Amino acid sequence: MAELKLSGIGKSFGPVEVLKDIDLHIDTGEFIVFVGPSGCGKSTLLRMIAGLERITAGTLEIDGVRMNDVPPASRGIAMVFQSYALYPHMSVRDNMAFSLKIAGKSRAEIDAAVARAAQTLQLDPYLDRLPKALSGGQRQRVAIGRAIVRDPKVYLFDEPLSNLDAALRVATRIEIAQLAEAMPDSTMIYVTHDQVEAMTLADRIVVLADKGIAQAGPPLELYEKPRSEFVARFIGSPAMNLLPGEVAETGEVTQVRMAAGGGLVAANIPTRPGDKGMAVNVGIRPEDLRPTDGAAHAFAGQVEIVEALGEVTQLHFAPHADGADPVVAKLPGIHTGLRGQTLRMAADPGRVHLFAGGVSLLYR
Amino acid sequence: MQGVAGHKSRLTWAVNLTVLALVVLWLIPTAGLLVSSFRDRDQISATGWWQAPFAVEQTYRMRADAGAAVQEGGQYVIVGNVFDSDGYAGAAGRVTGFGITGRDPAGFAPGAVADLRRGGTVSVQPDGAFRVTAPEDFGRRGPNIYFQAATPPRFSLDNYARVLGADAMGQAFINTLTVTIPATVIPILIAAFAAYALAWMEFPGRGLLIAAVVGLLVVPLQLALVPLLKLHQTVGIGQSFVGIWMAHTGFGLPLAVYLLRNYMAGLPRDIIECAKVDGATDFQVFTRIVLPLSFPALASFAIFQFLWVWNDLLVAKVFLPSSDEAKVMTVKIADDLLGSRGGDWGILAAAAFTSIAVPLLVFFTLQRYLVRGLLAGSVK
Ligand SMILES: Nc1ncnc2c1ncn2[C@@H]1O[C@H](COP(=O)(O)OP(=O)(O)OP(=O)(O)O)[C@@H](O)[C@H]1O
Numbered sequence: 128m129a130e131l132k133l134s135g136i137g138k139s140f141g142p143v144e145v146l147k148d149i150d151l152h153i154d155t156g157e158f159i160v161f162v163g164p165s166g167c168g169k170s171t172l173l174r175m176i177a178g179l180e181r182i183t184a185g186t187l188e189i190d191g192v193r194m195n196d197v198p199p200a201s202r203g204i205a206m207v208f209q210s211y212a213l214y215p216h217m218s219v220r221d222n223m224a225f226s227l228k229i230a231g232k233s234r235a236e237i238d239a240a241v242a243r244a245a246q247t248l249q250l251d252p253y254l255d256r257l258p259k260a261l262s263g264g265q266r267q268r269v270a271i272g273r274a275i276v277r278d279p280k281v282y283l284f285d286e287p288l289s290n291l292d293a294a295l296r297v298a299t300r301i302e303i304a305q306l307a308e309a310m311p312d313s314t315m316i317y318v319t320h321d322q323v324e325a326m327t328l329a330d331r332i333v334v335l336a337d338k339g340i341a342q343a344g345p346p347l348e349l350y351e352k353p354r355s356e357f358v359a360r361f362i363g364s365p366a367m368n369l370l371p372g373e374v375a376e377t378g379e380v381t382q383v384r385m386a387a388g389g390g391l392v393a394a395n396i397p398t399r400p401g402d403k404g405m406a407v408n409v410g411i412r413p414e415d416l417r418p419t420d421g422a423a424h425a426f427a428g429q430v431e432i433v434e435a436l437g438e439v440t441q442l443h444f445a446p447h448a449d450g451a452d453p454v455v456a457k458l459p460g461i462h463t464g465l466r467g468q469t470l471r472m473a474a475d476p477g478r479v480h481l482f483a484g485g486v487s488l489l490y491r
Numbered sequence: 492m493q494g495v496a497g498h499k500s501r502l503t504w505a506v507n508l509t510v511l512a513l514v515v516l517w518l519i520p521t522a523g524l525l526v527s528s529f530r531d532r533d534q535i536s537a538t539g540w541w542q543a544p545f546a547v548e549q550t551y552r553m554r555a556d557a558g559a560a561v562q563e564g565g566q567y568v569i570v571g572n573v574f575d576s577d578g579y580a581g582a583a584g585r586v587t588g589f590g591i592t593g594r595d596p597a598g599f600a601p602g603a604v605a606d607l608r609r610g611g612t613v614s615v616q617p618d619g620a621f622r623v624t625a626p627e628d629f630g631r632r633g634p635n636i637y638f639q640a641a642t643p644p645r646f647s648l649d650n651y652a653r654v655l656g657a658d659a660m661g662q663a664f665i666n667t668l669t670v671t672i673p674a675t676v677i678p679i680l681i682a683a684f685a686a687y688a689l690a691w692m693e694f695p696g697r698g699l700l701i702a703a704v705v706g707l708l709v710v711p712l713q714l715a716l717v718p719l720l721k722l723h724q725t726v727g728i729g730q731s732f733v734g735i736w737m738a739h740t741g742f743g744l745p746l747a748v749y750l751l752r753n754y755m756a757g758l759p760r761d762i763i764e765c766a767k768v769d770g771a772t773d774f775q776v777f778t779r780i781v782l783p784l785s786f787p788a789l790a791s792f793a794i795f796q797f798l799w800v801w802n803d804l805l806v807a808k809v810f811l812p813s814s815d816e817a818k819v820m821t822v823k824i825a826d827d828l829l830g831s832r833g834g835d836w837g838i839l840a841a842a843a844f845t846s847i848a849v850p851l852l853v854f855f856t857l858q859r860y861l862v863r864g865l866l867a868g869s870v871k
């Protein structure tokens with residue numbers, strides 16, 4: 128049982144405000160992933176939950192108990208650091224047993240807990256080695272094992288996989304997912320830069336930006352219904368294309384006249400009659416763009432770069448206006464001979480997003 | 492690429508050669524001291540220590556014993572062996588020349604016959620056997636015989652025996668240990684705690700304290716000698732071992748705190764925070780994590796402090812009583828050996844070597860803690 132309640136949490140380093148007014152309710156057993164641009168305060172928020180950083184505003188409750196002034200060890204949390212932070216002079220066994228020894232647990236209890244964790248993480252053969260004799264992946268597993276033996280209510284992970292190579296990252300990610308599944312009562316909070324980790328692991332993703340929460344929700348909700356242009360471009364890779372336009376027809380289905388020409392684009396987003404003539408940004412994900420022969424298209428441009436990845440082909444178009452981001456389209460399969468051609472691209476009305484003033488029209 | 496590799500190997504060579512040169516430079520005097528300390532006093536003054544394995548040529552003087560003269564066919568004859576004379580100590584060597592005047596002590600080759608001014612002859616064989624003849628009675632005194640002999644190298648522990656035994660150097664050695672060990676251990680104990688607090692605990696005025704420590708680093712200790720001694724006298728410690736322990740502790744602390752704090756502050760923050768999350772108190776973090784990881788810094792400071800206290804003369808002179816029982820080795824060497832026995836090189840060498848042996852031992856024992864890579868595997 129571990130329910131976290133963050134109310135109005137804020138953090139300032141002296142005069143510099145890093146986070147403010149964070150309200151978040153995390154249920155028992157939820158897997159929460161914090162994402163956001165570098166320096167937005169993800170680690171800071173995690174460290175505040177851990178008790179390593181003082182909370183300068185608001186309250187943090189774990190299971191209904193105010194935790195602001197409780198030392199880290201008494202919060203029922205365990206943290207896995209990005210740098211592993213193993214104790215270099217202790218064997219793997221002692222690394223894992225450290226917290227239990229400090230807590231004054233009996234020998235038998237400690238041995239049992241360490242053995243169980245080692246078994247779960249397949250660390251048995253390495254128990255008597257020093258950390259320097261382990262590979263990166265093994266070290267990371269020891270770091271996770273050290274958290275597991277404490278049987279905490281809340282697990283905190285700060286970019287635990289960022290030091291691993293691609294293959295190991297996938298393997299360890301799956302291990303973490305299995306671990307989370309095996310411990311349905313443990314709440315996990317996980318910071319990452321990696322989209323795939325966020326999308327695959329999270330029950331809910333929390334996007335941090337601009338000192339606050341830009342949006343919090345299940346991964347696919349963030350993908351399908353981003354609240355803002357920022358979230359829309361942050362989730363998904365390559366980032367969503369944004370094309371300027373003007374609302375031409377309102378109703379259940381909104382028609383937008385593209386500023387760069389090409390006629391009307393339909394979007395399954397309801398608008399009010401008063402919205403007519405409003406300047407909007409039409410957001411279309413690269414994977415939703417497809418070539419069209421029809422007159423109505425969202426975008427027309429010359430293909431500058433073709434990236435053939437096998438499963439998909441990514442087309443980079445010349446920017447439609449000076450200073451605008453180049454439009455990217457992702458076509459399934461292999462396409463050749465597109466370089467230099469001028470293509471008209473369109474998208475399914477259900478796949479078109481509309482933003483006014485940076486905010487999605489869905490969330491007005 | 493070739494050029495780069497060549498350049499690098501040349502650099503490596505330069506480094507190796509420099510190190511070799513430094514080692515040789517340092518080893519030569521040490522070896523000389525060691526060798527000299529085992530040599531015979533006369534041999535030390537006759538040849539350099541690097542000639543120690545070879546026989547030493549020295550000239551001696553003896554007087555043929557007139558009482559041993561016998562009459563032999565109208566001549567008075569004295570026979571004997573130059574190596575049995577009082578002027579010569581040690582094992583028999585080989586005569587390489589002899590003479591009859593001090594001006595030319597080796598003018599004749601062994602076996603030759605030299606004519607005495609008063610009439611008569613002297614001859615000395617290579618094995619030392621001599622024969623003096625004279626036409627008339629020698630009177631009270633026999634003639635002088637000078638001879639040059641090559642004596643085989645002589646090594647012994649006599650110098651050490653004398654230094655450590657008879658000359659109360661043994662007591663001084665014990666005294667030095669009595670001063671040095673607590674004066675090394677106490678500052679390390681205090682400084683390690685202080686360094687942890689200054690590196691990893693938040694409290695108001697921490698920065699000022701660190702600045703004060705750095706400031707104290709540059710205060711010359713001579714400045715504090717007199718006031719400190721007065722203080723010791725006021726509080727009743729006076730000149731004593733407790734007094735010198737405290738003095739050395741005080742003089743050593745700024746460097747110790749500074750060195751250890753800098754080292755500890757460089758330990759990865761994550762490890763310490765992780766230990767805190769694991770439930771460790773500051774004291775547990777200190778004893779279980781920071782202290783074991785700080786061995787290199789502790790060892791370096793221990794070596795510094797040990798050497799400095801061991802070799803210290805000034806502080807010992809000021810803070811220890813001047814009686815013989817309280818003299819440390821440096822004082823002993825400076826006062827007694829250099830003063831009264833300036834010429835007795837054997838004793839000096841033995842004393843000097845005794846006093847560097849322990850620091851060498853300490854260095855070689857502790858240097859294995861001066862390892863790099865203690866943090867390997869901890870953080871990436
Ligand atoms: N001790 C500190 N003093 C002042 N500012 C700090 C301190 N620690 C962090 N900050 C600032 O707080 C902001 C958030 O830092 P934080 O480490 O939480 O970012 P992050 O989201 O984890 O970034 P990254 O993804 O790069 O790890 C940064 O702008 C950083 O400069």
Ligand SMILES: [Mg+2]
Nearest residue numbers: 169170171285
């Ligand atoms: Mg971070």
